[in-house]
Amino acid sequence: MAKSRRDVNRPTKKSEHQIRxxxxxxxxxxxxxxxxxxxGCADLFxxxxxxxxxxxxxxxxxxxxxALSTTTLGGVEFDQWQYEMAKVARVWYAVDENTxxxxxxxxxTGHPNETK
Amino acid sequence: xxxxxxxxxxSDLAKKPTEVGHALDMxxxxxxxxxxxxxxxxxxxxxxxxxxxxxxALLSAVVATETPDRVSAILxxxxxxxxxxxxxxxxxxxxxxxxxxxxxxxxxxxxxLLDTLSAWRGTARAWANGVGPVGPIEQSTGERVQRP
Numbered sequence: 001m002a003k004s005r006r007d008v009n010r011p012t013k014k015s016e017h018q019i020r021x022x023x024x025x026x027x028x029x030x031x032x033x034x035x036x037x038x039x040g041c042a043d044l045f046x047x048x049x050x051x052x053x054x055x056x057x058x059x060x061x062x063x064x065x066x067a068l069s070t071t072t073l074g075g076v077e078f079d080q081w082q083y084e085m086a087k088v089a090r091v092w093y094a095v096d097e098n099t100x101x102x103x104x105x106x107x108x109t110g111h112p113n114e115t116k
Numbered sequence: 117x118x119x120x121x122x123x124x125x126x127s128d129l130a131k132k133p134t135e136v137g138h139a140l141d142m143x144x145x146x147x148x149x150x151x152x153x154x155x156x157x158x159x160x161x162x163x164x165x166x167x168x169x170x171x172x173a174l175l176s177a178v179v180a181t182e183t184p185d186r187v188s189a190i191l192x193x194x195x196x197x198x199x200x201x202x203x204x205x206x207x208x209x210x211x212x213x214x215x216x217x218x219x220x221x222x223x224x225x226x227x228x229l230l231d232t233l234s235a236w237r238g239t240a241r242a243w244a245n246g247v248g249p250v251g252p253i254e255q256s257t258g259e260r261v262q263r264p
Contacts, residue, residue: 066239
């Protein structure tokens with residue numbers, strides 16, 4: 001019998017948030033960011049799973065302001081947060097407390113050609 | 117003989133900050149006026165919290181009376197990082213900080229104002245890196261994010 005080599009996904013506790021990609025670009029960005037900042041991404045994942053709106057360091061993690069303060073997902077408007085990582089990388093996310101889901105709305109690696 | 121502090125207009129902070137700074141260095145104190153409101157800045161032991169509160173109050177006041185370009189000039193002189201924010205965001209920031217500073221003073225903690233300014237600075241860093249608004253996104257892909 002062939003052995004399965006698929007990764008085991010960590011289940012989320014009832015009190016935790018599940019984390020999902022908002023769109024395809026965040027999937028690509030997350031893959032790129034994990035390749036360059038593996039430990040930082042793991043820490044961020046744990047932080048967002050546990051308490052996405054709890055701020056320890058407001059210089060790194062904060063609600064976005066002004067025109068960037070909200071985003072609309074499936075017709076519903078959500079507050080948008082930013083977590084700044086090393087090397088000018090940043091992750092934006094929205095929290096749906098009704099479904100205890102965190103959506104990654106943008107994952108920017110900070111590569112110099114990112115905005116081209 | 118007592119010497120009085122040099123007096124400048126609020127707009128001088130934007131127009132000739134070097135001159136204001138020089139006067140502060142020479143006299144140890146300057147007075148900034150805008151109508152009936154005054155802001156005194158002195159060295160070396162100026163109460164930073166007082167300056168912050170009065171500056172925030174003045175910023176909120178000028179939003180109500182000045183053109184966006186003038187507000188922007190004053191705001192950009194006070195906090196240079198605001199230059200990368202869209203003009204509407206600059207107006208929103210200027211209007212937000214005054215009442216918030218009052219609240220902070222009443223509470224006896226400046227943490228809410230400092231956290232708000234941190235959030236605005238972080239937003240400015242995003243704009244500075246060429247990152248703009250997201251969406252709207254019609255429907256999430258729903259793909260679960262994998263923990264690395």
